[in-house]
Amino acid sequence: MNKDRRTIDQLRSQRWYDSPDMRGFAHRQRTQQMGLRREEFMSKPVVGILNTWSDMSPCHAHLRDRAEAVKRAVWAAGGFPVELPAMSLGEVMVKPTTMLYRNFLAMEAEELLRSHPLDGVVLLGGCDKTTPGLLMGAISMDIPAIFCPAGPMLNGKWKGKTLGAGTHTRKYWMSFAAAISPRTNGSTWSRA
Numbered sequence: 001m002n003k004d005r006r007t008i009d010q011l012r013s014q015r016w017y018d019s020p021d022m023r024g025f026a027h028r029q030r031t032q033q034m035g036l037r038r039e040e041f042m043s044k045p046v047v048g049i050l051n052t053w054s055d056m057s058p059c060h061a062h063l064r065d066r067a068e069a070v071k072r073a074v075w076a077a078g079g080f081p082v083e084l085p086a087m088s089l090g091e092v093m094v095k096p097t098t099m100l101y102r103n104f105l106a107m108e109a110e111e112l113l114r115s116h117p118l119d120g121v122v123l124l125g126g127c128d129k130t131t132p133g134l135l136m137g138a139i140s141m142d143i144p145a146i147f148c149p150a151g152p153m154l155n156g157k158w159k160g161k162t163l164g165a166g167t168h169t170r171k172y173w174m175s176f177a178a179a180i181s182p183r184t185n186g187s188t189w190s191r192a
């Protein structure tokens with residue numbers, strides 16, 4: 001048996017839920033207002049799910065469904081899952097660059113973890129700025145964390161062909177740019 005394993009009363013979430021004072025009462029009561037029965041969250045580790053899903057980030061388009069799968073797994077393992085939204089950094093849509101926001105995400109992740117009654121966290125993200133942002137926040141908070149990568153972005157379709165997000169954009173850009181130049185009046189390509 002792992003000697004570092006904590007008992008329920010040693011978990012940080014119990015400072016919120018197990019406290020006999022008015023604040024503890026309020027935390028339990030508000031959680032029940034969310035439609036949960038006391039036995040669903042009391043004396044269980046609270047596992048946060050930081051989700052960077054956004055309609056504006058195709059890299060993370062499927063993370064809504066993945067968060068639900070993570071919740072089911074946490075329930076099945078005997079925990080109490082809670083999902084928290086975190087800043088989504090879709091490189092294509094965020095201007096001038098997502099690099100400006102990576103550290104904001106790290107700070108947001110750390111503060112979400114610090115300010116809520118969480119004993120551990122599953123981080124859902126998947127790009128080159130979201131991944132380090134989430135990990136930096138979780139490391140700063142020093143609670144158990146698992147990073148669940150989004151995986152590759154789904155390919156698109158154009159004129160019946162499967163197109164990748166980055167390679168095909170670069171491959172066809174010169175042809176597209178030439179076709180929409182003032183010399184051709186854009187007659188050979190329709191706008192993507």
